[in-house]
């Protein structure tokens with residue numbers, strides 16, 4: 001009775017009212033993106049000499065990387081520790097990570113003043129730069145993610161490559177390429193899986209090292225030499241909540257039953273992980289004595305408290321409650337809090353805590369910056385939807401799919 | 415050769431998976447020795463001498479082919495002092511004026527400090543900055559990708575990114591007139607300064623001069639040479655009649671700005687042991703759990 005769940009392409013219509021809204025948002029983002037490319041960063045963003053980084057780095061890149069951590073945490077759980085029960089979430093998490101990192105790469109690219117030189121770090125190395133390490137690891141990890149996704153593609157198309165008309169001659173060669181990939185990858189995949197986990201630990205932590213060098217300009221509440229450790233721990237603890245959050249959302253939007261047993265299992269691990277993160281965060285605060293900054297009320301102290309209370313303490317309590325982790329709504333809310341907490345933490349670390357010495361005004365994102373960020377997120381959701389319609393990503397109980405799948409696939413995969 | 419190590423690591427680990435022993439052995443090497451400060455040049459800025467004529471701003475623009483008005487326009491326009499200015503997209507150095515309780519206001523020239531251990535050099539993702547033997551820190555347009563991490567890193571908030579350009583925006587920063595000094599010329603600002611508020615010379619000697627001035631006139635000078643120890647020392651040194659915090663100099667410790675992040679970075683990659691060890695560990699766990707699973711299935 002073990003394998004009743006099997007990943008299948010979901011047979012759904014692509015266009016829904018929600019999708020239309022996403023398309024509009026994505027289009028709006030692309031318009032501002034075009035303006036940025038034509039007229040430069042200064043035209044579209046509120047960045048200035050004193051504030052070199054804005055939400056394109058803090059949200060698109062930093063939050064993007066953190067929230068795509070479901071990919072490596074589930075890979076560690078499912079592939080490295082071989083927890084069979086969790087196999088059903090591996091593909092959705094992989095897809096999210098793959099798309100997430102793709103947009104991280106886009107996010108970096110539009111933020112680069114000379115975006116067409118994005119490949120320079122591959123040839124000009126600077127080993128002492130944390131940014132270099134983040135850049136290289138992200139590039140390699142993105143490649144690894146695409147490789148990890150290949151079996152999903154081969155599974156879907158082997159024996160089903162069917163071009164019509166002029167391209168017909170391609171059918172046989174493509175099919176044999178797919179078969180070749182499938183065969184060679186099935187033996188070597190473990191190399192990539194482990195590499196993916198190692199690369200993730202490296203760049204998740206180095207992302208934290210980024211702001212360490214700005215020490216003298218950083219608010220002490222966030223600035224600590226253990227920032228890389230905090231970033232890694234928080235990325236690990238947000239991995240499963242992110243998977244839970246997505247699974248519940250996808251289940252709702254595609255009207256399928258969420259795998260509560262699996263999600264509850266994941267949720268059980270979140271509590272301890274969050275606890276460790278909180279322990280380090282608190283310990284760091286006590287050791288460096290930074291709690292004194294909480295005695296005054298200002299943007300920094302308020303943001304810090306929101307981040308800790310709503311982003312860590314509330315969900316920590318919730319994930320330790322049996323009632324919460326067995327309820328769909330409870331899980332959804334608790335996971336949302338963790339995600340919010342990490343989101344705030346990254347924004348705080350990159351924007352709120354950064355306090356340049358000669359700033360005359362503070363930074364707030366422009367309409368253009370917000371549009372591009374929102375547009376990217378909309379595009380990501382759209383691609384996710386397309387991908388789970390085309391590829392076998394989401395698992396359904398197998399009796400649902402047997403009779404029809406053969407005929408439906410062709411029409412949907414255009 | 416940390417770069418080579420790193421390249422090896424990625425190649426091998428991605429292609430094959432590696433054993434710890436392979437990389438940990440052999441490649442140990444000594445840390446690069448510190449360049450002797452004997453070679454270091456510097457500029458001593460005596461703000462008690464500076465008259466705020468802004469000739470240096472003009473000379474800098476001319477030397478770097480930046481758009482500028484006539485020299486007179488710099489002398490005449492005193493209204494710029496109403497607001498604190500910073501180096502900008504087309505300005506590498508500015509002079510600011512501060513009120514003081516003495517007869518004259520205090521004028522302070524601002525530019526890159528040319529740190530001994532520059533945060534910009536350590537942080538730049540593509541190593542676009544170079545610290546030269548004479549102490550100057552220059553930027554290479556051929557490498558820069560415009561990520562602006564150098565702006566985040568610099569403790570003096572010096573590098574300026576050209577936001578107004580859509581193509582090839584530059585990082586603008588004083589280059590200590592590297593092209594001029596390597597031909598034996600003085601930096602443009604030093605050359606033009608009418609009152610010798612700026613002294614160019616060997617850094618060790620400049621420090622002696624500065625100390626001598628403080629010793630001779632302890633009433634006139636605030637007893638501190640800004641740049642002697644700040645963030646590990648800088649090539650540009652400042653003397654003043656008042657506490658430097660009154661003149662908007664950032665208050666900085668003596669540790670080089672990139673020290674912590676560099677040691678984290680190097681610790682993480684010490685001969686690639688940590689990542690390789692992690693790789694091996696995960697591989698081992700994977701193998702063990704897999705075996706367990708197989709044997710369970712056989713039973």
Ligand code: SF4
Nearest residue numbers: 526527529533534568
């Ligand atoms: S002042 Fe800033 S830009 Fe100049 S050398 Fe130091 S870190 Fe680099």
Ligand code: SF4
Nearest residue numbers: 538558559561562564
């Ligand atoms: S903006 Fe250019 S010079 Fe500055 S860190 Fe990035 S690549 Fe280096």
Ligand code: SF4
Nearest residue numbers: 464465467468470607
């Ligand atoms: S040229 Fe000399 S006196 Fe004139 S503003 Fe510059 S440093 Fe001061």
